[in-house]
Amino acid sequence: xxxxxxxxxxxxxxxxxxxxxxxxxxxxxxxxxxxxxxxxxxxxxxxxxxxxxxxxxxxxxxxxxxxxxxxxxxxxxxxxxxxxxxxxxxxxxxxxxxxxxxxxxxxxxxxxxxxxxxxxxxxxxxxxxxxxxxxxxxxxxxxxx
Amino acid sequence: xxxxxxxxxxxxxxxxxxxxxxxxxxxxxxxxxxxxxxxxxxxxxxxxxxxxxxxxxxxxxxxxxxxxxxxxxxxxxxxxxxxxxxxxxxxxxxxxxxxxxxxxxxxxxxxxxxxxxxxxxxxxxxxxxxxxxxxxx
Numbered sequence: 251x252x253x254x255x256x257x258x259x260x261x262x263x264x265x266x267x268x269x270x271x272x273x274x275x276x277x278x279x280x281x282x283x284x285x286x287x288x289x290x291x292x293x294x295x296x297x298x299x300x301x302x303x304x305x306x307x308x309x310x311x312x313x314x315x316x317x318x319x320x321x322x323x324x325x326x327x328x329x330x331x332x333x334x335x336x337x338x339x340x341x342x343x344x345x346x347x348x349x350x351x352x353x354x355x356x357x358x359x360x361x362x363x364x365x366x367x368x369x370x371x372x373x374x375x376x377x378x379x380x381x382x383x384x385x386x387x388x389x390x391x392x393x394x395x
Numbered sequence: 396x397x398x399x400x401x402x403x404x405x406x407x408x409x410x411x412x413x414x415x416x417x418x419x420x421x422x423x424x425x426x427x428x429x430x431x432x433x434x435x436x437x438x439x440x441x442x443x444x445x446x447x448x449x450x451x452x453x454x455x456x457x458x459x460x461x462x463x464x465x466x467x468x469x470x471x472x473x474x475x476x477x478x479x480x481x482x483x484x485x486x487x488x489x490x491x492x493x494x495x496x497x498x499x500x501x502x503x504x505x506x507x508x509x510x511x512x513x514x515x516x517x518x519x520x521x522x523x524x525x526x527x528x529x530x531x532x
Binding site: 268271272278298300301306307309310325330332334336340 | 433466
């Protein structure tokens with residue numbers, strides 16, 4: 251597999267209903283993440299997109315794991331190794347966010363028993379930077395050639 | 396919300412204890428997050444892959460740890476947030492999120508706290524370790 255494998259840019263709206271569902275799923279009780287009035291009183295134009303939800307939004311791609319299939323990797327052998335976020339601006343419900351991803355690096359450890367993919371994603375809103383994500387994926391139990 | 400002027404090296408964040416993770420939690424998280432990887436929600440798929448059971452999404456624990464941060468400072472102050480997933484969180488695991496200030500630094504014209512973060516289960520297993528940079532001024 252070649253590094254720098256790019257996934258086509260993908261634009262998705264952050265939706266209020268989805269953000270409320272996410273807040274419920276992670277047990278978030280702070281009302282600014284589910285109640286529009288509370289969010290506005292705290293100075294937000296709409297419900298804030300919480301710190302890790304940018305990772306989730308990219309899962310809305312039609313086939314979010316296709317980059318693994320293209321690299322010949324079985325989803326059942328994949329573990330999440332690391333996840334990093336660098337934030338440039340807050341995102342809120344109603345924002346249209348664009349995700350551009352590529353595989354920045356790939357390497358092996360333990361004589362090929364573990365294979366690592368480093369995937370970088372740039373998130374922008376109308377061309378302005380919102381966040382940079384780095385996702386390190388570990389492929390286990392695969393004797394890589 | 397705490398007083399940002401009182402934050403110093405060694406300051407501990409109030410720990411966040413999360414209820415035991417049920418299969419319902421995993422189903423809801425799969426739906427809300429959009430991560431439909433069957434290894435987290437489908438026992439048949441997990442067993443076919445040689446696992447004894449489904450296990451929690453790593454990003455669910457990272458979301459809990461994110462709650463620790465946003466419960467401590469307004470989210471717009473978080474400059475960066477990263478974790479390493481150290482161990483799988485089994486069904487019925489009960490995570491506790493903790494954090495501690497390890498440095499106060501100046502960068503890009505603001506004062507920032509560097510935090511060490513951790514999620515551990517009740518048996519002591521550390522499932523996530525991480526770091527965050529938070530603006531204080």
